[in-house]
Amino acid sequence: MVFTSSIPARTSVARRAGRSGTPRWVLIGTEVLVPIVLLALWWVASANSTNAFFPPLQVILERLVQLVQTPAFLVDVGSSVGNLLLSFVLASVIGVLLGAALGLVRPLAWFVEPTIHFFRAIPPVALVPIFVSLIGFGNETRIISITLAALFPVLISTMDGIRGTEPTLAMVSRVYRIGWFDRLVSVTLPAASPRILSGMQVSLITAFVVMIASEMLGSSTGLGAATLLAQQSFAIADMWVGILVLGVIGYATTAVFTLFRRRVLRWYLASQQQEKNA
Amino acid sequence: MTSDTLRDAPVRLSVRGLAKSYDTKRGSVPVIADLTFDVRVGEIACIVGPSGIGKTTLLKCLTGLQSISSGQALIDGRPIDGPPEEMALVFQEYTRSLMPWLTVEKNVRLPLNHLRLPAAEREERIRGALAAVGLAGAESKYPWQLSGGMQQRVAIARAIAYRPEVLVMDEPFASVDAQTRFELEDLCLRIREQFGMTIVVVTHDIDEAVYLSDRVIVLGERPARVTEIIDVDFGGARDQLTTRAVPEFAELRSEVFELIRKAG
Ligand SMILES: Nc1ncnc2c1ncn2[C@@H]1O[C@H](COP(=O)(O)OP(=O)(O)O)[C@@H](O)[C@H]1O
Ligand SMILES: [Mg+2]
Numbered sequence: 358m359v360f361t362s363s364i365p366a367r368t369s370v371a372r373r374a375g376r377s378g379t380p381r382w383v384l385i386g387t388e389v390l391v392p393i394v395l396l397a398l399w400w401v402a403s404a405n406s407t408n409a410f411f412p413p414l415q416v417i418l419e420r421l422v423q424l425v426q427t428p429a430f431l432v433d434v435g436s437s438v439g440n441l442l443l444s445f446v447l448a449s450v451i452g453v454l455l456g457a458a459l460g461l462v463r464p465l466a467w468f469v470e471p472t473i474h475f476f477r478a479i480p481p482v483a484l485v486p487i488f489v490s491l492i493g494f495g496n497e498t499r500i501i502s503i504t505l506a507a508l509f510p511v512l513i514s515t516m517d518g519i520r521g522t523e524p525t526l527a528m529v530s531r532v533y534r535i536g537w538f539d540r541l542v543s544v545t546l547p548a549a550s551p552r553i554l555s556g557m558q559v560s561l562i563t564a565f566v567v568m569i570a571s572e573m574l575g576s577s578t579g580l581g582a583a584t585l586l587a588q589q590s591f592a593i594a595d596m597w598v599g600i601l602v603l604g605v606i607g608y609a610t611t612a613v614f615t616l617f618r619r620r621v622l623r624w625y626l627a628s629q630q631q632e633k634n635a
Numbered sequence: 636m637t638s639d640t641l642r643d644a645p646v647r648l649s650v651r652g653l654a655k656s657y658d659t660k661r662g663s664v665p666v667i668a669d670l671t672f673d674v675r676v677g678e679i680a681c682i683v684g685p686s687g688i689g690k691t692t693l694l695k696c697l698t699g700l701q702s703i704s705s706g707q708a709l710i711d712g713r714p715i716d717g718p719p720e721e722m723a724l725v726f727q728e729y730t731r732s733l734m735p736w737l738t739v740e741k742n743v744r745l746p747l748n749h750l751r752l753p754a755a756e757r758e759e760r761i762r763g764a765l766a767a768v769g770l771a772g773a774e775s776k777y778p779w780q781l782s783g784g785m786q787q788r789v790a791i792a793r794a795i796a797y798r799p800e801v802l803v804m805d806e807p808f809a810s811v812d813a814q815t816r817f818e819l820e821d822l823c824l825r826i827r828e829q830f831g832m833t834i835v836v837v838t839h840d841i842d843e844a845v846y847l848s849d850r851v852i853v854l855g856e857r858p859a860r861v862t863e864i865i866d867v868d869f870g871g872a873r874d875q876l877t878t879r880a881v882p883e884f885a886e887l888r889s890e891v892f893e894l895i896r897k898a899g
Binding site: 523525526528529531532533534535536539543544547548550624625627628631632 | 698700717723724726728731734736737777779780797
């Protein structure tokens with residue numbers, strides 16, 4: 358009996374290098390070290406800057422410490438992160454359900470698909486003005502814009518993933534007369550999950566971009582609005598704080614999502630690995 | 636069970652003038668021309684024939700996965716027009732027939748969910764089936780952590796736990812080692828005895844066909860027809876050593892071999 362097991366490598370870099378033989382700790386170390394080195398370079402390079410638009414990193418960080426203590430800043434951060442997460446979750450749930458329905462019921466797809474592909478072709482950021490003019494400047498407008506923009510990647514990848522299911526598995530479900538619910542939850546969705554999660558990753562990035570755009574267009578709350586306002590009122594350090602915090606939010610949400618994806622797709626990543634080694 | 640009681644048993648599966656052509660871009664391609672045979676309750680029938688003759692296609696027609704172009708396949712007298720409740724199929728492409736996201740145990744459990752069995756029986760079936768194929772202890776492994784032969788046994792365990800009245804298997808022992816193969820052959824004989832299961836097996840191995848079968852159905856020509864149906868009268872109780880040693884075994888073996896060679 359041959360039992361083999363492989364724990365999926367921890368980072369994409371590590372996975373790529375698993376083959377080339379570089380020790381894993383070196384790669385994980387690299388992934389952590391690179392941002393730190395970049396920040397250090399920024400610190401040193403900007404230390405004596407007199408350019409009004411590129412203040413020293415030290416000044417920016419000091420301003421960050423001050424701002425973190427003001428309620429208005431925290432409200433902005435909370436609003437941005439809240440809108441981002443709420444819209445991403447909404448888009449994912451709607452996208453997976455609608456995508457599954459369209460993937461499973463062909464006639465439905467014939468009617469709806471052309472519309473979907475038309476709306477997908479519009480750059481997501483361009484949707485924001487449409488909603489502003491339709492619904493106004495409220496927070497709902499932002500949530501709807503983000504959700505709708507983030508909907509298409511996950512919707513389309515779910516549809517494709519479900520249609521691309523291994524035909525043998527569909528036959529197994531038929532032969533064993535597996536009920537529709539078990540079939541959906543234990544066969545169809547897991548089979549499509551690698552593509553669904555890739556779609557969700559794109560949705561997350563889209564949601565992030567549209568989140569910022571929706572705040573920069575006529576809004577007065579959110580980090581995007583705060584950053585733009587700072588730029589317009591020559592509060593350059595504030596502007597840089599906004600950019601830095603947005604960057605951190607983007608990086609952190611992507612990192613958390615990557616961990617989530619790796620957890621859900623453990624079977625997939627490990628079986629891919631297995632095939633490669635075989 | 637003796638061969639005489641088997642010969643008198645009612646017909647479970649009946650194939651009547653079955654023909655099948657696939658619709659392809661280049662038009663309709665006939666694969667099976669005309670097949671007629673019966674399989675009685677509790678019988679083991681082996682289907683042999685050169686590769687590409689249409690054995691898998693026939694099994695897909697029997698299990699209701701493929702439509703039949705003309706003629707009929709009947710189970711207990713009912714025409715088969717979709718997967719019948721009382722059938723299970725072990726697929727030839729066993730690796731692709733397991734869910735890689737489910738553990739071995741959950742793969743075996745999935746088809747049982749809708750059978751509404753008492754919990755104790757369901758657990759016992761899963762445990763028993765995995766033990767029977769020699770996979771006790773591998774319950775929490777994932778299919779991709781197992782060798783090809785072990786994956787094949789998971790697929791067999793899943794079919795056995797489902798406890799169909801008719802078990803259909805497509806080259807089920809192709810990638811297991813010789814020792815395991817003998818054990819799985821004897822497992823077939825045992826479950827037939829224990830549950831009165833009717834078993835239809837496609838095999839490449841002539842010895843296996845003779846050892847397992849009550850009848851060997853030889854397919855030949857293209858599109859496929861039944862070349863010959865050979866009755867095997869070894870009865871229910873067989874033994875890897877003594878059964879294979881009797882003179883009739885060797886005779887049947889060369890008879891089947893000769894037929895396949897002519898068919899190919
Ligand atoms: N879905 C299909 N569409 C078209 N042709 C097929 C299909 N499945 C099998 N065939 C063809 O039918 C013939 C018989 O295939 P198969 O039943 O798999 O044979 P066997 O199992 O005896 O090796 C082959 O020539 C194969 O190419
Ligand atoms: Mg075949």
